[in-house]
Amino acid sequence: MIEYDKDAIVYPYITDFIRAGIPPHxxxxxxxxxxxxxxxxxxxxxETARLLSVLCEIKRPKHVLEVGCAIGYSALLMAQKLDKDGSILTLEWDAETAERARRNIERAGESSRITVRCCDAKEAVPALTGEYDLIFLDGPKAHYIHMLNDCIRLLTKGGILIADNVLYKGMTADDEHVIRRKITIVKRLRHFIAAQMQRGELECVLLPLGDGVTVAVKK
Ligand SMILES: C[S@@+](CC[C@H](N)C(=O)[O-])C[C@H]1O[C@@H](n2cnc3c(N)ncnc32)[C@H](O)[C@@H]1O
Structure with missing residues (x-):
């Protein structure tokens, strides 16, 4: 019998196979x-990094919004496929982490194109204006649902909304897997997925990749 990681949403041998085929950075x-x-x-x-690269290669976005910067890894990954006059705004609420991301971005020579804003995305996103060709949600999972209307407002027609961790170690898909203290976040992730599927402005797919990713296009 195959032993598998309780947090994995697909059999690890599938993930191992997928990862083995990805060219290293x-x-x-x-x-x-x-x-x-x-x-x-x-x-x-x-594998999620690879999906981001592929979607950015297709879209060649001019303006990207990222919620959840951490140390700048995914922002730098997306910057590789950015339109030459493009920009990325990435939000990170932890001041030390934001500073570390800025240093990494500086080291990569991308400071003129990537801005790290230290803020609480729950408050910052509703106040944003402008247009984005691609929005990547990878911050506070419990609040994706509260950011959905603003993401739709900020996306250009044909713009892509990507959200990571929506299957949340499988908990989103099955009550039996839900840990008690995660009930609220899981309920909100279910609501977020359903809302994206039902919104007439979006065409959305849920992929069992990484920790579960939704990709939606604004029609
Ligand atoms: C999964 S990590 C992001 C990883 C990054 N996108 C990458 O792949 O390189 C999530 C980040 O979101 C940040 N975060 C969580 N809640 C936030 C909020 N309300 N506003 C801004 N950032 C938040 C966390 O501090 C953490 O660094």
Missing amino acids: SGILKELEEEAAREEIPVVQP
């Missing part, structure tokens, strides 16, 4: 992957 992305692994900083999983 070099330079600062590789360094940040190692740093994140060493310090247990939650950056996107390799």
Whole structure:
């Protein structure tokens, strides 16, 4: 019988196979992957990173909004596929982490295109104006649902909304897997997925990749 990680949403041998086929990063992305692994900083999983790269390659976004910057890994990943006059605004509420991200972004020579704003995204997102071709939600999972209307407002037509961790170690999919203290977050993630599926302005798919990812396009 296959032993599998209780947090995995697909069999680990499938994940191992997918990961084995992904070309490794070099330079600062590789360094940040190692740093994140060493310090247990939650950056996107390799297959989710690959999905982000593919979607950015298709879209070549001009303006990107990211909620949840951590040390700048996914922002730097997306910057590789940014339109040459493009920009990324990434939000991070922890001041030390935001400062660390700024240093990494500076080191990568991307400070002119990536802005790290230290703020609470719950308050900052409703106040944002402008247009974004791609929005990546990877911050406070319990509040994705509260940011949905603003994300739709901020997205351009044809813009892409990507949200990570929506299956939340499988808990979102099945009551039996839900830990008591996670009930609220799980309920809100279910609501967030259903709302994206039902909103007439969006075409959305839920992918069992990484920790579960939704990809929605604004029609
Ligand atoms: C999963 S990590 C982001 C990883 C990053 N996107 C990457 O893959 O490189 C989530 C980050 O969101 C931040 N965060 C959580 N709640 C937030 C909030 N309300 N506003 C802004 N940032 C928040 C956390 O401090 C954490 O650094």
